[in-house]
Amino acid sequence: MSGLNLFRNPLHKWLGRAEPRPTVPVKELRERDRRRMLRHFLQIEGRDRLLRFGSHLSDEQVAKYVNAIDFHRDMVFGVYNRVFRLVAVGHLAFAEKQPHKNDVTEKDRVAEFGVSVLKSARGLGIGSKLFERAAIVCRNHDVDTLYMHCLSSNQIMMHIAKKAGMEIHRDYGEADAYLKLGPANPASVLQEAMQEQLATIDYALKANVRRAAKLWDMLPGRKPKQ
Numbered sequence: 001m002s003g004l005n006l007f008r009n010p011l012h013k014w015l016g017r018a019e020p021r022p023t024v025p026v027k028e029l030r031e032r033d034r035r036r037m038l039r040h041f042l043q044i045e046g047r048d049r050l051l052r053f054g055s056h057l058s059d060e061q062v063a064k065y066v067n068a069i070d071f072h073r074d075m076v077f078g079v080y081n082r083v084f085r086l087v088a089v090g091h092l093a094f095a096e097k098q099p100h101k102n103d104v105t106e107k108d109r110v111a112e113f114g115v116s117v118l119k120s121a122r123g124l125g126i127g128s129k130l131f132e133r134a135a136i137v138c139r140n141h142d143v144d145t146l147y148m149h150c151l152s153s154n155q156i157m158m159h160i161a162k163k164a165g166m167e168i169h170r171d172y173g174e175a176d177a178y179l180k181l182g183p184a185n186p187a188s189v190l191q192e193a194m195q196e197q198l199a200t201i202d203y204a205l206k207a208n209v210r211r212a213a214k215l216w217d218m219l220p221g222r223k224p225k226q
């Protein structure tokens with residue numbers, strides 16, 4: 001169970017239509033989320049960890065990666081489920097353009113995106129939504145090239161990349177994909193702001209419910225949950 005049903009629209013049944021995918025509130029993550037990010041990444045194990053990081057990182061290396069994330073330079077997005085569990089994280093890292101390397105852009109900076117979704121929440125459009133959000137943020141930050149580095153065998157990510165219109169270069173089992181983006185416009189700025197506002201309300205609601213549940217568990221006579 002993904003526990004992501006907060007924004008489901010019940011009208012589809014009445015209209016006799018296929019059930020639509022739930023709306024995914026994508027929230028920008030900050031320092032206060034770092035501990036939950038670490039918990040999320042430690043749950044990405046085995047082959048999935050290889051697919052996410054490009055190599056087999058130990059738990060210690062994962063912790064180092066999470067601790068090194070610079071929230072002032074990069075942007076990190078997350079999706080929380082109903083019980084305030086971080087089910088997905090997307091890391092949008094900005095970097096200076098390297099001469100001779102990033103010759104597909106005239107801009108000073110490029111961005112690279114990495115994403116992970118917990119197994120229990122896959123196939124609901126969350127990975128695609130995080131990617132979509134990263135692309136909008138790039139446009140609004142005057143970055144017109146969004147890179148993704150993944151293994152060619154990563155069928156799901158390849159599918160998402162192709163769906164987004166990314167140019168894909170395969171090389172010795174690895175794939176570098178990049179997406180060229182248009183400039184910001186009022187619609188892209190509004191879209192980012194609205195997504196963040198919706199996600200902020202959702203975040204506050206879930207955090208408060210979680211806090212209330214913890215207080216409830218602390219009442220005399222109640223056994224705390226393990």
Ligand SMILES: CC(C)(COP(=O)(O)OP(=O)(O)OC[C@H]1O[C@@H](n2cnc3c(N)ncnc32)[C@H](O)[C@@H]1OP(=O)(O)O)[C@@H](O)C(=O)NCCC(=O)NCCS
Pocket residue numbers: 048049051052053113114115116117118121122123124125126127128129149150154155156157159160163
């Ligand atoms: C890749 C990943 C982020 C996708 O997350 P997700 O939330 O399940 O993705 P979505 O639900 O948005 O999209 C999955 C798409 O892949 C398609 N898909 C599923 N299995 C597939 C397969 N074997 N081959 C091709 N496409 C497949 C789905 O149909 C869906 O496409 P659609 O939206 O057009 O129907 C997730 O699987 C993951 O965390 N993997 C481990 C880490 C990783 O690989 N990260 C990417 C490298 S940075």
